[in-house]
Amino acid sequence: MKLAAVKPVSRVLARELAVTALLLAGVSVVVFAILYFAPGNPLHALGVREAEGMANTWPGQYAAWFGKVLRGDFGHSVRTGLPVLPELARVGLNTLYLTLGALALTAAIAVPIAVHGAAHGDTAGNTAATMAAYVLSALPVFWFGYIVVYVSIHQFGMFPLISGTATKQQHAWLYFLVPIFVLGTASGTLSEMIRHLREELSRVLAEDYIRTARAKGAPVWRHAFKEGFLIPVTEIMSAKIPFLLGGAVIVEQVFNWPGMGRMAWQAAQDRDFPVIMGVALLAAAFVRLGNLAQRVVFTAVNPRASRE
Amino acid sequence: MLLSIENLRTYFYSRSRRAFVRSVDGASLSVGRGETLGVVGESGSGKTVAALSAAGLVSGTPGVIGGRIEFNSRNLLDGLERYVQVEERDGRVMAVEKDESGWRRQVKRLMAGVRGKEIAMIFQNPRAALNPYSTVGAQLVEAIRLHTNIRNKQEAKEKALHWLERVRIDSPRLRFDNFPSGMSGGMCQRAMIAMALSAEPSLLIADEPTTGLDATIQARIVELLGELKAETGITTMLISHDISVIRRLSDRVAVMYAGTVVESGPASQVLQPKAGHPYTAALLASVPDAETIRTKSPLQAIEGEVPDTIDRPRGCRFYGRCNRVSDAVRSRCANLEPPLAEVAPGHKLRCWLHAA
Amino acid sequence: MRRYVQAETFPRFMALQRADALDLAYVGYGLLVVALVFASYLIGAFGWLPHDPRAMNVTLLNAAPFTPGHPLGTDFLGRDLQSRLILGIQAYFLPGLLAITISIVGGSVLGVLAGYRGGPLETLVTYFANLVDSFPRLVLILLVIAAFKPDIYYVMVVVGITGMPVIANLVAGKIAFLRQKSFIEAAHALGLPAHTVILKHILWLNCRAALVIQATLGMAEAILIETSLSYLGFGVQEPTPSWGNMVQAGANYFLQGNFWPSTAPALAILATILGFQLLGDGLNNILEGKRGR
Numbered sequence: 041m042k043l044a045a046v047k048p049v050s051r052v053l054a055r056e057l058a059v060t061a062l063l064l065a066g067v068s069v070v071v072f073a074i075l076y077f078a079p080g081n082p083l084h085a086l087g088v089r090e091a092e093g094m095a096n097t098w099p100g101q102y103a104a105w106f107g108k109v110l111r112g113d114f115g116h117s118v119r120t121g122l123p124v125l126p127e128l129a130r131v132g133l134n135t136l137y138l139t140l141g142a143l144a145l146t147a148a149i150a151v152p153i154a155v156h157g158a159a160h161g162d163t164a165g166n167t168a169a170t171m172a173a174y175v176l177s178a179l180p181v182f183w184f185g186y187i188v189v190y191v192s193i194h195q196f197g198m199f200p201l202i203s204g205t206a207t208k209q210q211h212a213w214l215y216f217l218v219p220i221f222v223l224g225t226a227s228g229t230l231s232e233m234i235r236h237l238r239e240e241l242s243r244v245l246a247e248d249y250i251r252t253a254r255a256k257g258a259p260v261w262r263h264a265f266k267e268g269f270l271i272p273v274t275e276i277m278s279a280k281i282p283f284l285l286g287g288a289v290i291v292e293q294v295f296n297w298p299g300m301g302r303m304a305w306q307a308a309q310d311r312d313f314p315v316i317m318g319v320a321l322l323a324a325a326f327v328r329l330g331n332l333a334q335r336v337v338f339t340a341v342n343p344r345a346s347r348e
Numbered sequence: 349m350l351l352s353i354e355n356l357r358t359y360f361y362s363r364s365r366r367a368f369v370r371s372v373d374g375a376s377l378s379v380g381r382g383e384t385l386g387v388v389g390e391s392g393s394g395k396t397v398a399a400l401s402a403a404g405l406v407s408g409t410p411g412v413i414g415g416r417i418e419f420n421s422r423n424l425l426d427g428l429e430r431y432v433q434v435e436e437r438d439g440r441v442m443a444v445e446k447d448e449s450g451w452r453r454q455v456k457r458l459m460a461g462v463r464g465k466e467i468a469m470i471f472q473n474p475r476a477a478l479n480p481y482s483t484v485g486a487q488l489v490e491a492i493r494l495h496t497n498i499r500n501k502q503e504a505k506e507k508a509l510h511w512l513e514r515v516r517i518d519s520p521r522l523r524f525d526n527f528p529s530g531m532s533g534g535m536c537q538r539a540m541i542a543m544a545l546s547a548e549p550s551l552l553i554a555d556e557p558t559t560g561l562d563a564t565i566q567a568r569i570v571e572l573l574g575e576l577k578a579e580t581g582i583t584t585m586l587i588s589h590d591i592s593v594i595r596r597l598s599d600r601v602a603v604m605y606a607g608t609v610v611e612s613g614p615a616s617q618v619l620q621p622k623a624g625h626p627y628t629a630a631l632l633a634s635v636p637d638a639e640t641i642r643t644k645s646p647l648q649a650i651e652g653e654v655p656d657t658i659d660r661p662r663g664c665r666f667y668g669r670c671n672r673v674s675d676a677v678r679s680r681c682a683n684l685e686p687p688l689a690e691v692a693p694g695h696k697l698r699c700w701l702h703a704a
Numbered sequence: 705m706r707r708y709v710q711a712e713t714f715p716r717f718m719a720l721q722r723a724d725a726l727d728l729a730y731v732g733y734g735l736l737v738v739a740l741v742f743a744s745y746l747i748g749a750f751g752w753l754p755h756d757p758r759a760m761n762v763t764l765l766n767a768a769p770f771t772p773g774h775p776l777g778t779d780f781l782g783r784d785l786q787s788r789l790i791l792g793i794q795a796y797f798l799p800g801l802l803a804i805t806i807s808i809v810g811g812s813v814l815g816v817l818a819g820y821r822g823g824p825l826e827t828l829v830t831y832f833a834n835l836v837d838s839f840p841r842l843v844l845i846l847l848v849i850a851a852f853k854p855d856i857y858y859v860m861v862v863v864g865i866t867g868m869p870v871i872a873n874l875v876a877g878k879i880a881f882l883r884q885k886s887f888i889e890a891a892h893a894l895g896l897p898a899h900t901v902i903l904k905h906i907l908w909l910n911c912r913a914a915l916v917i918q919a920t921l922g923m924a925e926a927i928l929i930e931t932s933l934s935y936l937g938f939g940v941q942e943p944t945p946s947w948g949n950m951v952q953a954g955a956n957y958f959l960q961g962n963f964w965p966s967t968a969p970a971l972a973i974l975a976t977i978l979g980f981q982l983l984g985d986g987l988n989n990i991l992e993g994k995r996g997r
Contacts, residue, residue: 067839074847079853180948182932186955246407251477252479255463286840323840341481
């Protein structure tokens with residue numbers, strides 16, 4: 041497959057990286073601002089004090105704080121006293137599995153419904169599936185979690201509430217699938233995903249160049265793939281990452297899943313600023329990373345993208 | 349006759365107006381082997397839809413609902429009656445029941461091996477008609493590997509370059525790796541022509557190949573088509589609203605108006621302003637040519653508008669705009685649609701002024 | 705098999721006839737939900753509840769629905785579920801209105817600025833939109849809760865701000881569209897003052913439908929957030945009912961097989977969010993002229 045770039049891809053990617061960096065800087069400013077205006081002076085808890093030699097103005101404090109963040113020093117948890125970043129990195133992986141797994145599941149449900157809808161229109165089956173998707177999207181994920189837990193205990197004899205340390209059990213990996221199943225089904229993003237994918241695919245199928253492909257006797261899916269499938273799917277998946285992270289916070293509560301979300305909840309209860317700040321920064325960083333990855337795919341595929 | 353369309357009806361249903369748009373409403377035309385049939389008419393006359401129907405590319409609903417399309421002695425609408433039920437009243441279609449998915453599958457069966465290979469089609473707005481995400485060369489190679497015996501990629505590339513040269517594209521090797529967005533409209537059209545002809549089809553359908561291109565480029569493309577026609581002797585169905593294009597390339601001409609053919613015959617006879625159908629005469633009079641430029645005669649616009657294909661009155665479709673109506677035929681023109689009758693060998697007309 | 709019939713005469717209410725039956729059903733259901741929510745809010749606000757939501761009745765623990773006197777049953781403490789559910793609406797009704805008001809007003813301002821002036825302002829608004837979208841809403845809210853206090857109104861301010869980009873894009877897009885149609889130029893040429901053009905012509909006449917739709921979707925979002933937060937324990941506290949904390953309180957009983965105390969509020973959440981969502985999407989489809997096949 042020939043890369044679609046006209047100008048060197050590296051130049052376009054450099055621009056995307058710059059935009060990402062700018063946004064991450066903005067993220068840090070927002071987080072800092074919240075900490076700065078918070079009563080109780082949480083910045084002190086993070087060790088950002090006047091004694092650091094910096095002027096006691098907000099830019100100075102921001103610089104000191106940001107410097108620490110960049111060095112990986114997110115402070116120490118008020119509750120446990122442990123350094124925040126290593127702890128978050130450890131549990132963050134679990135949240136990553138949960139979020140990405142659920143994202144994949146939601147996409148796996150959405151894609152067939154959307155493709156079928158675009159190709160065949162509003163059949164009875166498709167309408168029913170779309171309505172079911174609406175219901176699933178409005179379902180409170182925590183309640184759905186309880187149903188799944190109940191069923192898995194009473195029907196399958198599994199106890200998914202046991203935290204991830206249940207690796208001694210026989211079917212340990214199944215335990216990981218249950219929360220992924222819950223979040224993937226009831227994340228609230230399903231109906232939007234279906235709608236976006238179906239709209240985009242329908243739009244592409246009506247394009248002139250698809251008609252030429254048909255006239256040529258060429259397989260339509262091969263021509264519609266890039267614009268009608270690859271780009272919309274990566275677009276919507278990257279856009280929904282923040283929603284799935286939010287859902288992960290809730291699902292981790294239901295299943296006592298040792299992840300960043302549960303730590304964030306605990307931190308919010310204890311007003312443990314370093315931890316909650318760390319979660320916010322890491323979550324936003326992850327969202328932007330996902331977005332960057334999607335932009336890379338888009339640039340690689342789209343000949344006009346690199347034409348600026 | 350290589351392609352023979354008989355009494356084709358292709359309707360589209362408008363949900364907002366709860367009525368049928370009768371795009372092709374009983375059209376018959378035919379193309380003989382080796383000849384170029386020019387199909388001319390204003391926008392909305394149904395000429396593009398007729399071509400798409402022949403290629404099985406109609407995507408609207410209900411689409412093709414009646415008629416017969418014979419290509420190489422095969423009926424491309426074989427079995428249509430099994431999928432469509434039409435209710436008429438006073439000769440007007442009032443309701444249609446159609447098994448769309450079934451018919452689509454049938455079309456797939458019927459057109460397998462035909463579309464692209466025996467019937468090739470090129471379109472207007474060539475830049476939009478090529479896949480923007482794929483290089484021109486890749487698209488050409490795809491066509492070659494699909495429809496010729498060449499499987500090897502290197503061989504296919506050679507063949508593709510050969511065809512790019514044949515369509516007089518500049519720097520074929522460079523263009524091979526270009527994306528359509530990096531090429532002008534004229535070059536894209538040449539590439540599309542190359543793609544269509546590389547399969548060595550029996551019939552080429554060219555739907556407004558010059559529309560959307562700059563005027564000077566249009567002339568070049570017409571020139572190219574003429575040269576290719578002389579070189580390969582390919583049978584062509586050329587659709588255009590541009591009479592000069594039709595005149596330059598056609599052996600026979602069919603004039604369409606409001607969904608049906610109103611005149612058809614040898615180009616020399618049809619494109620005569622004197623005799624023939626009043627609509628043809630009006631079309632010719634509205635376009636400048638050598639004669640009118642020389643004599644500086646005023647161009648005549650055709651009064652009125654193309655009728656709404658939804659609510660067609662009875663009688664001749666051109667009645668409201670015809671400037672040759674005489675009292676002798678007026679009542680017939682207003683109430684009865686004239687049949688397509690042969691007035692000279694090979695020359696048919698749909699007009700009460702010429703019918704018996 | 706599809707059947708197409710040519711109409712004899714033109715139907716009178718074109719928009720209604722043109723609309724898909726399904727979309728009308730969605731809108732109908734949505735309006736019903738909105739009416740119920742509003743009515744319940746008023747009932748709760750004036751305290752006309754059938755039972756005291758805190759009154760425990762140990763003789764009637766876990767009553768099933770349709771028990772005489774308790775149409776929706778009682779929870780594990782014998783408290784009337786109907787009253788609790790009605791009162792639970794207080795937790796999100798006004799805060800939700802706050803959120804959507806902030807989104808629409810703030811978003812419109814941003815959209816007008818970006819659309820009218822364009823250039824660097826537009827880039828700024830785009831940057832702001834991307835910035836806001838970088839945070840998972842719940843995480844940002846937890847940060848704000850930790851920093852300030854678990855006050856639902858603070859939370860809804862955050863929700864409102866995070867909802868601004870969508871509205872801004874909508875309004876800016878409309879302005880671009882109108883500009884392309886020379887509508888704005890014409891209005892200025894007629895001598896209309898800028899604020900009239902913006903308020904009356906752009907926003908009210910051209911954007912109101914889309915803004916209403918965004919408002920309903922925004923309300924659905926606000927309800928989701930409030931119920932999630934109170935489920936997590938950051939909203940209203942027991943014994944004051946909120947649908948989220950009701951589900952949480954009933955969790956243990958659910959796992960023991962007593963489903964109703966958790967399920968009743970969960971179904972209420974489902975039905976209500978669904979109502980607002982369907983209302984928004986249904987109206988959207990009708991307005992855009994849904995493309996069926």
